[in-house]
Amino acid sequence: MMAERHLLLAGAGHAHVEVLWQFARHPLPGWRITLLTREGRAPYSGMLPGVVAGLYAPDQALIDIASLCARAGAALELDRVEGLDPAARLLRRTGGPPLAYDLLSLDTGAAPAVAHIPGAAQHALPLKPFTGLLARLTVLAEQARPEQVFAVVGAGAAGTEMAMALSARLGRRGVTIVLIAGVAGLLPGFPEEMRVRVATLLARRGVRLMQGDDVTEVTADGVLFRRSPPLATDAVIWAAGAAPPRWLERSGLRRDAVGFIQVEPTLQVVGQPAVFAAGDVSSLLPHPLPKAGVFAVRQGPILAHNLRAAAEGRQLRPYDPQSNWLVLLNTGDGKALGTRNGMVFGGRWVWWWKDLIDRRFVARYQTA
Template sequence: MTADDNPRILLLGAGHANLLAARGLRAALPGAAITLIDAADQATYSGMVPGHVAGHYHAADIRVDLQDFAARHAIAFLRARIVGVDPATRQVALQDGPTLPYDLAALDVGSHSAMPDIPGFASHAIPIKPLDGFAARLRQTDPASPALIIGGGVAGAEIALALHHRGARQVTVLEAGPVIAPALGPRARRHLSVALDRAAIRIVTHAQIAAVEGSAVILRDGRRIASALTVGIAGARAHAWMALTLPVDGAGFVRVTPTLQVEGWPTLFAAGDCAAMMHAPRPKAGVFAVRQAPVLAANLIASSAGRPLRRHDPQEDYLKLISLGGRCALAEWRGLTLRGMWLWRLKDRIDRRFMASLGHGARSVPPGGTVP
């Protein structure tokens, strides 16, 4: 791209990387027309969702008002659902809206957790992502009602423990594989299993789901498990529209180069869950999006000026802090496993710091308090 003092920059999606990158763009590019586009008017911080479900945070405290965010950073905000990007013509298609041109764009639309292949899921279950849909369903459900989690990874275990702490009388986790939380090491997995056992959370491994109904989930072996709140948390899924015009990996996520540019399209960048770093594959975790943000911002600025771009090489490992329902957490880092209330306080401080970086102050609910 040739140098342009007034480029049209579209931030496609209010993911962690785009929000953090937006902070420095206006100062570096005072003449640029910068627009943030997202389907929701608020961005929910995923790291604090288990704490909100458990009752430790108010809903408003884990969300960023995007109109306010945009105003504070002197950029525009457009609430619209993105349904396509054509990098050849530099056009973004919006549902029920106009097609928008761009000079530079950064795609950070995250992933989703819907499971359309399971009969009844769309009608009777709720995917954990998008987070705003899950939060709305949670508010409509009696806290004491039986709940069921489809997916026994770390996120599924966290939400199960949070629902138990919230007051659910019966919580079940269904895992298609042989063990829960396979991404953890054996010691951390044992600690997590102990926490689940103490909460009397039922774990069903090798689970094969036949259908989801309004008040139960039916397994293929005929078992019927009661559930008033069925939540899908079985891994990240790519938005189908991305594969129509963009290069994607085997799972449908957008392939990016070490500079976070979409392969073959230097004016389009991608970060966060929707991107696949082909030179350094990593799990879908918010920490990687946060680390991508400064490189994304620097490269958008460099691209607008025709300067060389920075390379992003993500870390090999990261600190995993797992909420255990109450104000206690489990940590795994470089083979070391720890558990305690002090780790929850550490996680709380890290999460508050992230929200503060976006200009939003999160307030914990006092122990024994209630969440509206």
């Protein structure tokens, strides 16, 4: 009889929840499955600004990983990946001896890009891990007083949504929200009409938008800029960019110029057919994708198929990313703004639509 082989999934990212869901429906005979991840509940990013705005209870945006693993027949290890030895097929972790695998899949996401700005790691609150941010924001919100200033650094989709969510939650209590867009500006890469609509909305809601100057340092008292005078703050939320996690430096895996894991269209790591990677931690060849949850979600079914095919010695499928995708921004006021194919639309109906998509995503993984 052949010994049972081991599929090790690291990180409960958006692609892995789909992989577990598929294994719950169709088990993989002859294989045991382990999920090693940092937290027992996986946040669904699309709903996070809604949680901050007070539109959802935190539980509504958190996927219960233990029950998903139980349904998939997978063992759950709450631990952190620390490194990898691909030649020996060993994954190193913080809380125990290394884990051996026959097939490994990595969906651990990106890390906050704080390393290059002095003080950011010490004094700013990163968006991830989200449960940590939420706990801190809850305390800050309880203690919020008029005259306080909360800054959000980074005005991509996540930072902009976060600023609007904070303004919905704290604006009425007299807290000033400042969105620091830097030299990259507001919503880089988005249609001009979207930028104009968001800027108008921010102004109407009293959110101060600072553009054209980058943050050079975060201190215990505020934020310093290249040219502008310092900004005194009571809290700084760091939403500026995504960086490769440090442990990748000890992974022995092929990485792109920035440091993310290079994967073939089959989501196999270049030169490592037994290792797969998906979502923000990966860098797809030949053209890396933006770091957005939509790609991790779309990679989920291909990753599930390819892990099964690799386990059974069958043909793998390529992942073909869409060139246009829908982006819906929660504006925190019962409305949302959306864009696709250069078109921009907004209103209450866009929020209802976004709310439906997001609730459906989480419900898929919460129900038996």
